[in-house]
Amino acid sequence: MSDSLVTPVVIVLPDGRMDRKNAAAYLGLSAKTLAIKASNGTGPKFIKRGRVWYRKADLDAWLNGAEVRSTAQARYLNHEDTERWGNLRQANVAVRCAQTKP
Numbered sequence: 824m825s826d827s828l829v830t831p832v833v834i835v836l837p838d839g840r841m842d843r844k845n846a847a848a849y850l851g852l853s854a855k856t857l858a859i860k861a862s863n864g865t866g867p868k869f870i871k872r873g874r875v876w877y878r879k880a881d882l883d884a885w886l887n888g889a890e891v892r893s894t895a896q897a898r899y900l901n902h903e904d905t906e907r908w909g910n911l912r913q914a915n916v917a918v919r920c921a922q923t924k925p
Contacts, residue, residue, distance in 0.1 A: 839879045840870070846877035850886065 831848040835841055846867075847854040860866030861875065867885030870876040891897045 835879055840876045841879065841882075843875050843877070846882055849879070849882055 833841065833845045833849045835845070835849075841849060843857055844854050846869075847857040850857065850867075852860075857866060858875075861869055867877060868881040870878070
């Protein structure tokens with residue numbers, strides 16, 4: 824068996840957009856993981872117009888924003904993101920509950 828590197832084919836439209844499948848391949852993630860990150864608000868910016876689109880520039884910015892110098896720094900940043908989005912979800916639930924009360 825040979826140890827060959829497989830380079831995925833990524834289709835980028837002339838205006839720089841990619842669908843989720845191609846954006847995931849570009850980032851080295853599965854489409855499902857990218858969808859979960861979009862749902863959690865922890866992924867790159869995207870456009871939702873019937874379909875979900877990602878701009879190459881936004882994917883590059885998201886990748887560059889994840890640069891760290893140590894695994895300890897990565898743990899700290901991941902914890903900070905989780906805490907921030909957890910607080911946002913709690914606030915959204917509180918608003919929804921307040922809106923449903925008579």
